[in-house]
Amino acid sequence: MIDPASRAEIDDTIDRIISRLTDRAAVLGPAFVALLDASRRAASGGKRLRPMLVVASFNAFGGRPEDTKGTYDIAAAFELLHTAFVIHDDVIDHDIERRGVPNVAGEFRARAREKGADAAGSALLGDAAAILAGDVLLHEASRLIALADIGVERRRRLFELYDDAVLISAAGELADVEHSVSTSSPEASAIFDATFNKTAVYTFRAPLAAGAVLAGADDDALASLAAAGDRLGLAFQLADDLIGAFGSAAQAGRASGGDLREAKKTPLVALARDTAHWSDVNDAIAVAHTGPIAVRHAQRLLERSGARRELRDLIDRTLSDVRFSADDPSLPPAAGTLLRELADLVERRVP
Incomplete structure (x- = not known):
């Protein structure tokens, strides 16, 4: 879908962005440093599907990186959006591990236990840390779009895509949770709508469209x-x-x-x-x-x-x-x- 050099550029861009946050955290206390370290681990590795879609679409529509210097920052924004959603989703599902290792909530539950907290206190700190980590990454994704070197009109269109990605995904997640706690069986159409809204827009539609917008598609x-x-x-x-x-x-x-x-x-x-x-x-x-x-x-x-x-x-x-x-x-x-x-x-x- 994209060449190894582009994948490496995506990884380097995300590392640079997380490093900026970690540097800011250094003067805000050891707990916040630990939060950003946990966020780095949450954002590391993975398939990088969403940022690769941004870059692949940009290339497919004839985009030239030398003419659009903010492309990789926009690609990184969609990966940070995904990471934030995953962190928040784990809180919703009460999960403290992801793929067999502690997630942000799990790491901070362990941190709380090391400081003598009981089970309730550990859960409180774990959930609070995960919510805040997701919030920071959502903010950073917005910041990347706001500051990218892409021009006013492209920025406006990208924020429209980002707006849809956040709002529609949140609506889908809420509907999914509501269905799970309801004693009645929701209509099949409602289940399919929630399934679509949770993932389709922020995973495929928005990243593909973002790359095309950056390349000047009509x-x-x-x-x-x-x-x-x-x-x-x-x-x-x-x-x-x-x-x-x-x-x-x-x-x-x-x-x-x-x-x-x-x-x-x-x-x-x-x-x-x-x-x-x-x-x-x-x-x-x-x-x-x-x-x-x-x-x-x-x-x-x-x-x-x-x-x-x-x-x-x-x-x-x-x-x-x-x-x-x-x-x-x-x-x-x-x-x-x-x-x-x-x-x-x-x-x-x-x-």
Whole structure:
């Protein structure tokens, strides 16, 4: 999608930005230094999907780095936005680890215990630290857009994209949590809307559009790209839902069937609810938290219901739409190629 040199530039830019924050923290006390160190770890590594999409789209639309010096700062802004969302999401889910290592909340719970705090105090400090770390990174993402050397009109359009990314994602996350605590079953359309809003805009639509804006793409191309980004984002999140139910531990970053153990109301479950097998599926999910045997039983019943196949078919149709839109004459050939590559990337994720 991008060359190794561009990936290295993305990593260097993010490191430089986090170093600026760490330098600022040095005079604000040891706890804040520890917070920024934990934030650096949260932002390190990873696939860098969102910043790579910014750069790949910029290149596909004929952007020239020497003419748009702020491109990598904008790319970094989308990675910091993602990191902030992940940190806050862990607080919402009461998670203290991510992929087997302590996250920001987990690190600060340990810090609190070292200072003699009890369980409640440790949880309080862990959650507070994670919320504040996410807040700092959200601020820094905004600051990067505000100060990037990109010109007034491009900055305005980028802030519109950033605005959508933050507001729509927050709305999706809130809806998802509300669904999880409700004793009633939300409509399937509401579950699919929350699934889309949580991820699609900030993961695909906004980064792709940001790169195109930086490269000077016209309105027709941006509209076509945004629509394709929405479809990619939906397929990406639906694939995540299949990973959460059926993926391996390596894919999911935790024990297989995590979404079933937590009885999450996902699109997969919404599709199963409309089948003749729902009663058995529902009963199996209700006890999936008891262990791997119960999880496997729930997986088998979901498979038998046809919901897994139906969701996979929906992903396939959605990606077919992306591939069709890649031939839109408003897009340069390189942008069409990028969309096809991304459709293939999402397809390979489906368990």
